[in-house]
Amino acid sequence: MTSFVTNLWESIFTPGPTPTLLIATNVTFAALQIVLACLLFATWSIHFVVLSALCGGLWGSINWFAAELKVHQIQEEEKARRAKEAAPTPVTSEDSETEVEAATSTASLTRQESIAEAVSHEVEPIQQIGELKHRVVEETSSLGTKSGVSTEDEWEKVSENENEKDK
Structure with a gap:
């Protein structure tokens, strides 16, 4: 039991689904299904049927995803082996x-x-369609040179309006 827990802890930090992690996942979902079935028989509430269906769907999707990852990993290993054999x-x-x-x-x-x-074959030369235009810089008498789209300018305008309203 201690080796299983140790392997489970190490498999958490290992990329991909490890056999130990899949066993722990399946045991956990089976226990959850048993608890939900017991609660259903104790209360006869439709909520536990819905929760059981959701649990079963999640359980199946996790196992499906792990199987797909394993198939993909096997395919990648096969590609690497073929590339190694075909190397000059x-x-x-x-x-x-x-x-x-x-x-x-x-x-x-x-x-x-x-x-x-x-x-x-894939890259085509880019045709220059138009000319680049530089942004016009506005000058304000009291604050020097500033851009017309600056958020600081907008806040200054708001605060100036607030000061005028207070007077």
């Missing part, structure tokens, strides 16, 4: 490069060429 064999040379450096440089060149091809 290291080229050995008498130069200063090692086998690892040669394979890395070959893979990066291939990746750069494919990115360059994708970018050259």
